[in-house]
Amino acid sequence: MSDLDVCRIKNEEEETDPVKLEETSIPETTPNSIKTCFSKTASKSFLCPHCEKVLGSKCSLAEHIRIHTGERPHPCPHCGRCFIRKSRLTEHMTVHTGERPFACPQCEKSFRRGAMLKQHLRIHTGERPYTCPQCEKSFIHEANLRKHIKIHTGERPYTCVQCGKSFIHKHKLDIHVRIHTGERPYKCVQCGKTFNRQDKLAAHMRVHTGQYPYTCSQCEKSFAKKATLKIHMKIHTGEVSRP
Structure with a gap:
């Protein structure tokens, strides 16, 4: 038997070796x-x-x-x-x-997960790695980009079973449903007034605290609500006349 024949037989035996087949087969x-994990090479x-x-x-x-x-x-x-x-x-x-073991070195805010800290740090660095291919608007979080893209596609997957109105985001549907249920889960601790949205409660609390965080760039008049500032700005643009 020639050396070539010996090598051929050896290769055939290696190819049919049940141990090697078991290592490369799909479990x-x-x-x-599937109970045991085995270390593998790259x-x-x-x-x-x-x-x-x-x-x-x-x-x-x-x-x-x-x-x-x-x-x-x-x-x-x-x-x-x-x-x-x-x-x-x-x-x-x-x-x-x-426990919140992941602390931000910039503002000392802490997080439960390292991934959450990594995303938070982009607020300080200005990094916005997720860019919309349609309008080039960029985002800190990939989830926000996915939500934004629905504006371009027209997709509104969340539909109210009561009136058929549909929404891009699920949390918008959850807020809308409270119109039908009458639920007002956000209560003012000062006067007991209730609201169906947390941002409305936050705006209401400024009545008690005296905060006016929204300032007009034209006349420096301040307002408790951003919506009120927008209405006021129309006076300067000429969209509405002064009272």
């Missing part, structure tokens, strides 16, 4: 069958059979597949909320403990 996708990759996303390790694949299966094996002992990853549970626990 079972049922939640109970060249290894694992394909999700549900959405074809490529993951770098069996551990990452196992956690990712829970998005599809709905498995959330890490419950909070305080409120029962469950999480896909243990790291998410650890972050959530700070809600109950009050």
Whole structure:
């Protein structure tokens, strides 16, 4: 037998080695069958059979597949909320403990998560890394960009079941629904007056505190509400006549 034949046989044996096939094959996708995470080199990759996303390790694949299966094996002992990853549970626990370990070096504001601090720091640096491809308006948070883009697409996915009016943002729908329910959850601690929106309560509180934070750039007259300032500015632009 020639040296070439020996090498050919050895290569065929390596290709059919069950151990090597097991290392490179995609693991079972049922939640109970994926229990152990093995360290892999950077060249290894694992394909999700549900959405074809490529993951770098069996551990990452196992956690990712829970998005599809709905498995959330890490419950909070305080409120029962469950999480896909243990790291998410650890972050959530700070809600109950009050711990805010990530402090801003600029203003000393603190946060529960490092990612929240990173986003906050953009207020100080002026960084706005998420830019709208339609109008080039930029944002600190990616979520705000996604919401903004709906202005261009005309998408209004949140519809009131009472009157059919639709909204770009869910929180706008939540506020609108209070018109139908009569709910006014924001109460003034000074006089007991209630409001359906938090910003309306904040504006009302200035009646008690005497704050007038909105100042006219033309005559320096100040107002408690931004809307009142806008109405006043029409006097200077000539849109309305002076009383």
